[in-house]
Amino acid sequence: MDWAKILAPLSGGEADKRTLAAAAIIAGAFDAELAAAHAPADVADLIPWMGDGFMGGVQATAIDSIRQAAAEGEKYARAALQGCGYARTSFVSLTSPVWAALAMEGRLADLVVFDDSAARGKGPLAEAFQQIVADEQRPTLVARPGLKADGVVAVAWDGGKEASRAMRTALPLLQKASSVVILSAPASSARKFDPAALQRFLGARQVESTVTCIKEGGDAGPLLLKAAQDAGANLLVAGAFGHPRLQEFIFGGTTKTFLQAQGPSLFLSH
The missing domain is CATH 3.40.50.620 (HUPs)
Incomplete structure (x- = not known):
């Protein structure tokens, strides 16, 4: 059975270009959809650290910073997708709870592609990689230099x-x-x-x-x-x-x- 949808989780950083290039190689071999999912930092992850003693102004500033970073990351991820040179693409920027949304995207994809840095436990998608492989048990590709679909x-x-x-x-x-x-x-x-x-x-x-x-x-x-x-x-x-x-x-x-x-x-x- 051929694959129809290849999922590429994106963080809004430099690694997105490498992830998309690898996902395009696999998607192209099957004429499949390359589905890009921007997974920003989740504001909800900050809430447990905000106890009663956390100053309201500082809290608001922290949340605004996360939201601003997410917006900038989405712009970068969209630009990376447009620049990857693959025709059949889709894009979604996930909202809180981000992990639950990414898990749902993975359940409806044939393969999930990550950059090597996430697999090594580095970068903002490191935890997502472990969860997709071990908890969601989705077929996952760790992309490294030299990847071919027909090698x-x-x-x-x-x-x-x-x-x-x-x-x-x-x-x-x-x-x-x-x-x-x-x-x-x-x-x-x-x-x-x-x-x-x-x-x-x-x-x-x-x-x-x-x-x-x-x-x-x-x-x-x-x-x-x-x-x-x-x-x-x-x-x-x-x-x-x-x-x-x-x-x-x-x-x-x-x-x-x-x-x-x-x-x-x-x-x-x-």
């Missing part, structure tokens, strides 16, 4: 439900790829799985693939990243947060390795 795609496969969800939701991209390589690191997993079974699954859906089996043991994240880079992958498809999020936060995990390392663009699904 080499690597699929990180361990037979788990997160990897399965990511692979199945990424099928439209896999079908457009110039080549697909299945990456497995069985010595790094306690799960028993057969990469050839995935190869047969993809073949039945008109996706030819090869298998790279990593013999070394140890942390799967760096091994899979290196294998993806060795394969010349422009995109790595992977399940996100295979362990509870608190455990991932404390101990790291493969997802964190993928997000923090240099490497190809990421297609994530939880």
